[in-house]
Amino acid sequence: MNLHQLELDSKTFVDRPLKADPKVVRDEFLKKFGGQTVENINSQELLAFRERYFDKEGQELEKCNIPGWQELPPKIARIRDETLKHFAIFLNKRWKDLCRQVKPIKHPQRHSLIVVPESFIVPGGRFREFYYWDAYWIVKGLIASNLYKMVKNMLTNFLHCVKKFGFMPNGGRVYYLRRSQPPFLIPMVYEYYKVTKDTKFIKENFNYLVKEFEFWIKNRSLIVQKYGQNFTVYQYRTVSNVPRPESYRVDVEAAVKVKQEDRQKFFQDLASAAESGWDFSSRWFKDRQTMQSIETTNVVPVDLNALLCWNANILKYLASINSIPKKLRAISNTNIFKAGDKKKVAEFESKKESISEALNAVFYNNTEKSWFDYNLRTKSHNVIFYPSNVMPLFTQCYSEIEYEKPADIVNFMDRSNLFGYQNGVPTSLETSSGEKWDFPNGWAPLQHIIIEGMRKSNNPDVQELAYKLAKKWVLANYRVYQATNQMWDKIDIIGTVPKPGSGGEYNVQDGFGWTNGVILDLLATYYDRMSVPKTSQKENSASMFKITPYLPATIKITSTGIGKKDENSQNKSDLMPQVMCFPCGHISLSLTDL
Template sequence: LPPPDIVYSQIYCHGELLHQVQMAKLYQDDKQFVDMPLSSAPDQVLQRFGELAAAHNHSIPQQQLQAFIQEHFQSVGQELQSWTPEDWKDSPRFLQKISDPKLRAWGEQLHQLWKKLGKKVKPEVLSHPEQFSLIYSAHPFIVPGGRFLEFYYWDSYCVMEGLLLSEMPGTVKGMLQNFLDLVRIYGHVPNGARVYYLQRSQPPLLTLMMDSYLTHTDDTAFLRDNIGTLALELDFWTENRTISVSLGGKSYVLNHYAVPYGGPRPESYSKDAKLADTLPEGDREALWAELKAGAESGWDFSSRWLVGGPDPTLLSSIRTSKSVPVDLNAFLCQAEELMSNFYSRLGNDIQATKYRDLRQQRMAAMRAILWDEEKGAWFDYDLEKGKKKLEFYPSNLTPLWSGCFSDLDAVDKALKYLE
């Protein structure tokens, strides 16, 4: 696959064509345009657009713009075909265990959805990737549905848990292979399988996905083949998403969501541009980067990130990168424990010790920076104000779910916090 900075990014990721189409509001949903495949090579499309823009002094009337799109773009979804998972079966065991007839009927309806949500990428995306915003995947996958015809990173963890309950490990393995391929090509798992998502990731659950798959299949050979790629994905977070926090004369390294790229999100371009109009011009690129970081968090959007500006109730006050999130660090702490277990399973004690030590360092940092002894819970840390944010969010208790605490009393304290 080509790197993301080639010519077609000037159509799907940034540039005048994207700006004019999205700001003209030709579609109710900005995502519709950036999901349309091209009918011809991107350099030809850009050349024709340049000629059209020049002829109209770079302000193309809506009718001509619509005609241009109809000539040079295809309708959404042309690059995908429906796919029925080969390992789907009529009556998985979990359905037989449900005694309530109404609940069982509901479970059966959910189980049927795998056949409706299965997708396979057509071969032309592999042969002509420059004509699509969809990133080619060698293996079929399950999509969220609705306007989302591509797979997403952390959504897919929940999808895989459901697939494993439906006794469909083959489908899960294929989806895992798609994610691992993305890491090998791009160095990380993007937010979703579109070129315009490549600048940002999502909560790092790939290691946990592998663990769930292994629990159901005991496929050690698959782990051995891909352990290096799992390590590469965690390296992305270490190299690109770490922050040093000083407290009590000590420095602690933790992770945060941060996307060092401005510009409106292509799939929400007009909304982001309109929001930026409320700010001074010099603050707009920073706003767009924070919106992308909010999307990377998976909480797009939440009051968790609205901590800046004169009015913290406005989305323009978003400061995602200025928070050290409890859940992100709990996910990474869990991943480090799993990596240690994986390497032990493969007989590599040196790497197992490395990840065990990383987990211990992170737990110490989380206790020092995020844990509040009086409240009995963990809290996001505000980097600008230098203090914890004590509002309640379910994410405050993620370390309990991920097993990332050393004080056994933390469970009782957290239960009291919930009361």
């Protein structure tokens, strides 16, 4: 069907339900077309066959009511700038447009849809079912909208998938069952717990969270040797070595330029890049430009390893919650780890430390003072900026004593000239690939990773830069919304004319779940600071940096508490590196307000 281009998008065909059982349709197809080559099949006869045996896509789902939805939830009501408050109100309403539930299905075997028990939020556009890593930023937005029951519904669906399949697949279709996406289920549960303290939900589902974690630990690990030591690291590496069903035609066409003996590996690398969520990007290309040079399984991605480090740290926390008697929990959070399951806590602490050690040994570049992907073919870092480099800041998977790292990352980004773009930080600086996860596109989740990674640092200057970038991103999306009356999966970060992004195997998509979620989360975070400029003059968003990391003043414990010691003091007994209340490094910068 897709090779005859009966659909504009290959995904449309594999989303169509069957009108009869799979065996009947298969037998009828072989009876009608068996023995013919694909090229010799008559397209009109094939179209007639499709109309006879396949229904229209998307009919298994229906819109739903969002439990607890309110027009002006508290976190939105407190936004000070009236224009941005109305923008947030609009985004809050969009949840109702993106809410779906599965209709009663009499013959589930006739559908590619994965049936789940609860309602969910879809990204939008061609993405008419739920998706894995999209959901983290949707959840962040739902929390900003006080829609905690909707968050629980989505988590219940994902845990249902883990129970049924042993892991969380890429999305809500059976053709996604051979790959996953970045493992954000455990962080999503953590975000839900932070605002609800729903310990019952944690106790009921903790083992399934462990099961999801173990899928990655067991199925995506490999050994890398550095400095004479073996380190266990993790990569996106699917078992699939055939064209992706939802992108069948484009995969087959791309493979034409690949040697026959290399095509299975080529298809595996395509699927593995899709598992990363970055499908596609120069990040996975040997020559940084062409799809045919893709080598995803030669790349060990820093973001996945940092994310699994965070997973382990969260599981350590949830393990203690899972086993603390209710009375003890009510007394104090300070004894949480003492009161919890010490064996489980120790197990996940050990795993977190192991991944953290590998992050420093395998991914950290002491020359550039940044983390990078590691290439197995070259046995070296891919010393190129991608927002994924910042993931260890986002997941806080670096030692507290490494207080200079946030400033060092900002230094590297500044040397790469990343802060002068009109509408945000680019996904890469590669201009020739034509892929959507490259320049000049800006993606909401990547902006959020950068912003939150900086905001979570203990460095006030880096935190201020986080605010500047957040404001830039929010206002850029507001301008695009004003110009197009839509929210998009990505936007162009370079143009003075607001517009959505471009490139890749399908057109830009509207909706859009994670974009809306990120904007709502940022507005909830900076509700009292952010505003739309009153002037109609063109804003100058260029940034000028003079970055001078320094060792902060030593912290001294005095009889009256914590105080700064004179920086010139030579009294080494006053040095207290374990006391991490000082700023983590320093940046001297000048930023022009948006």
